[in-house]
Amino acid sequence: MQTSDEYQKTAAIYDLLFSGALKPIRHNIKTFLRHSKAKAVLDLCCGTGEQLRILDGNDMLLTGVDLSQAMLARARQVSPESIHYLEADASNLPLPDSEYDGIIICLALHEKPTRQHEAIFKEACRLVKPEGHIVIADYSIPPPGFKSIVPGKILIPIIERLAGLNHYTSYKYWIKHGGIRGFLEREHSGKVTLIAPHFKGCINIVTLSNIKKK
Numbered sequence: 477m478q479t480s481d482e483y484q485k486t487a488a489i490y491d492l493l494f495s496g497a498l499k500p501i502r503h504n505i506k507t508f509l510r511h512s513k514a515k516a517v518l519d520l521c522c523g524t525g526e527q528l529r530i531l532d533g534n535d536m537l538l539t540g541v542d543l544s545q546a547m548l549a550r551a552r553q554v555s556p557e558s559i560h561y562l563e564a565d566a567s568n569l570p571l572p573d574s575e576y577d578g579i580i581i582c583l584a585l586h587e588k589p590t591r592q593h594e595a596i597f598k599e600a601c602r603l604v605k606p607e608g609h610i611v612i613a614d615y616s617i618p619p620p621g622f623k624s625i626v627p628g629k630i631l632i633p634i635i636e637r638l639a640g641l642n643h644y645t646s647y648k649y650w651i652k653h654g655g656i657r658g659f660l661e662r663e664h665s666g667k668v669t670l671i672a673p674h675f676k677g678c679i680n681i682v683t684l685s686n687i688k689k690k
């Protein structure tokens with residue numbers, strides 16, 4: 477669990493820095509959740525809530541959870557009242573089992589130590605309805621070839637290093653152990669569908685159904 481608010485300094489500029497680059501990912505997540513007719517949607521580690529704002533207006537009940545007061549303050553400031561936010565640890569949530577049609581975990585697992593991202597995923601498995609979906613967007617091992625060098629070997633590592641030594645250490649461990657693919661092989665035995673590769677395959681969006689935590 478975070479001991480201090482690691483996002484205190486970045487909360488005010490997070491959207492300014494990343495909104496443009498992340499928009500295609502957010503829109504692909506929206507398209508998937510609309511097509512799957514999700515009603516109750518939970519965004520774990522929602523940050524400034526931009527994903528939820530992009531989903532707003534699609535007849536969904538939207539809830540975001542985050543541990544950072546600064547990120548949540550920003551989220552509440554710029555979101556409509558229809559979006560609910562909860563300050564809580566995503567690895568131990570005061571929410572009932574099997575409540576959500578869709579659970580999003582976007583760019584949040586790689587930056588945490590293994591025990592923590594396993595616990596967050598376990599919570600997602602508990603909270604999702606049996607016929608629901610978990611949508612994860614996170615880093616993959618950069619595919620071979622020139623195209624992935626700039627995003628995968630230069631930009632993303634620089635961003636993660638700037639985010640702090642803890643983030644960088646967890647990110648390097650995440651990639652060393654197979655990125656999102658390695659994580660799913662270790663943690664999940666249900667159906668996995670690749671929705672879209674982004675940043676030349678260095679970030680992938682996957683959806684999980686028939687959820688089975690290993």
Ligand SMILES: C[S@@+](CC[C@H](N)C(=O)[O-])C[C@H]1O[C@@H](n2cnc3c(N)ncnc32)[C@H](O)[C@@H]1O
Pocket residue numbers: 477478483520521522523524527541542543544547564565566567581582583584587
């Ligand atoms: C890189 S940001 C991603 C934010 C958002 N998902 C997005 O797509 O922009 C990671 C977020 O995870 C939050 N976080 C870290 N550990 C958490 C935990 N245990 N429970 C809830 N939120 C957590 C941080 O406060 C931060 O807002």
